Amino acid sequence: MSETKMMRLPMEEAYKDELEALAANDSGRRPAGWKLSPKAVRTFILGSREPISHNGKQVEIHKKYFGNDALIERCIVTLAGNRGLMLVGEPGTAKTMLSELLSAAISGNSMNTIQGTAGTTEDMIKYSWNYAMLLDRGPIREALVPSPLFVGMEQGIITRFEEITRTPAQIQDSLISVLSDKVLNVPELGAEGLLFARQGFNVIGTANTRDKGVNEMSSALKRRFNFETVEPVREVRMEKQIILQEVSKLAMENGIEMEADETAAEVLASTYHELREGVSSMGHQIDKPSAVMSTAEAVSVFYQTMMSAYYYGDSKISMDDMVQNLVGAVVKENKDDLPKIRSYFQTVIKDKSQKEGDVWKAYYEAKKYLG
Ligand SMILES: Nc1ncnc2c1ncn2[C@@H]1O[C@H](COP(=O)(O)OP(=O)(O)OP(=O)(O)O)[C@@H](O)[C@H]1O
Ligand SMILES: [Mg+2]
Known part of the structure; x- marks a missing residue:
């Protein structure tokens, strides 16, 4: 044993x-x-x-x-x-x-x-x-x-x-x-x-x-x-840092030998930040979900995504997994928030995928999991 x-x-x-x-x-x-x-x-x-x-x-x-x-x-x-x-x-x-x-x-x-x-x-x-x-x-x-x-x-x-x-x-x-x-x-x-x-x-x-x-x-x-x-975190940069630090700690404690992906952490941190604040970094107004978009929840969504990559995948964060975990986290509080997340993807994430490409594109394409 x-x-x-x-x-x-x-x-x-x-x-x-x-x-x-x-x-x-x-x-x-x-x-x-x-x-x-x-x-x-x-x-x-x-x-x-x-x-x-x-x-x-x-x-x-x-x-x-x-x-x-x-x-x-x-x-x-x-x-x-x-x-x-x-x-x-x-x-x-x-x-x-x-x-x-x-x-x-x-x-x-x-x-x-x-x-x-x-x-x-x-x-x-x-x-x-x-x-x-x-x-x-x-x-x-x-x-x-x-x-x-x-x-x-x-x-x-x-x-x-x-x-x-x-x-x-x-x-x-x-x-x-x-x-x-x-x-x-x-x-x-x-x-x-x-x-x-x-x-x-x-x-x-x-x-x-x-x-x-x-x-x-x-x-x-x-x-x-x-x-x-105690106020929620107000800066994307800080929220990203918390996500990275907390999931690295969790991964280490649980023997998951995988680096936390910085770009993916940034994507998730900005999603949580923008949905919480009701405005995007590009100035879009966003209909705020009623679910609490807490940093603790972002940490857990990211860690869940990391575990899927570690146990089922090739240790690379998949945006499909991340969006599915995000949906899980939001829907458990209020399923009426789903249309708001969908509209966030159709506006903000769409624009980012066109401007930034790469990971944002994969994130946008994962919108198919938003029902
Ligand atoms: N400002 C922050 N600095 C560092 N970590 C943070 C911060 N905000 C949230 N976290 C992360 O969120 C986790 C959850 O925090 P905690 O359980 O202490 O929240 P809480 O305010 O007690 O929530 P609840 O009201 O649900 O009990 C922390 O362990 C940490 O990983
Ligand atoms: Mg508490």
């Missing part, structure tokens, strides 16, 4: 070398309970110009987030203060990725997470009990099952709360006292039931603005967070 690896590593494992090199060379001011200074956290997320030498090795700090650098600085500073950080935005804008990177760099742990759903209960946010032990030995600390919030307070690390607005508002509100007083009361434990948060504790929430049935967050809870909006 051949050995298999983990499908995905937590950020603190995936970037262990980078984090160690940054820690060893960190001379910036460090908030209590933090593994790195805000400056080093910033470098971890935005990358460094020069590699850092550590243990006789030159360690390159990769750029992981592309977009608004000032946003990253504000997020880091918020976390050093006494309010939580709430990342809001469209799907696929890297909210989850950012919260993982921040937690890995600040606390060395990105896995202390509550996943918000309609079924999230107060127990899941605060603590619950091991009932067998509770019945046997009464309410003692060992019988308490801590939640990720409890663990965050106890260890002085960040607790991530994913998709917080999917949980009912009154359940979200159990966070209020913890965020304002930094103390959690476990009445069952009597005098020993007060858990005071250690320094380094904070909460990063993420919330998707497109979620249907999003419960309104109470204003009392809103005041305990600084809100930051």
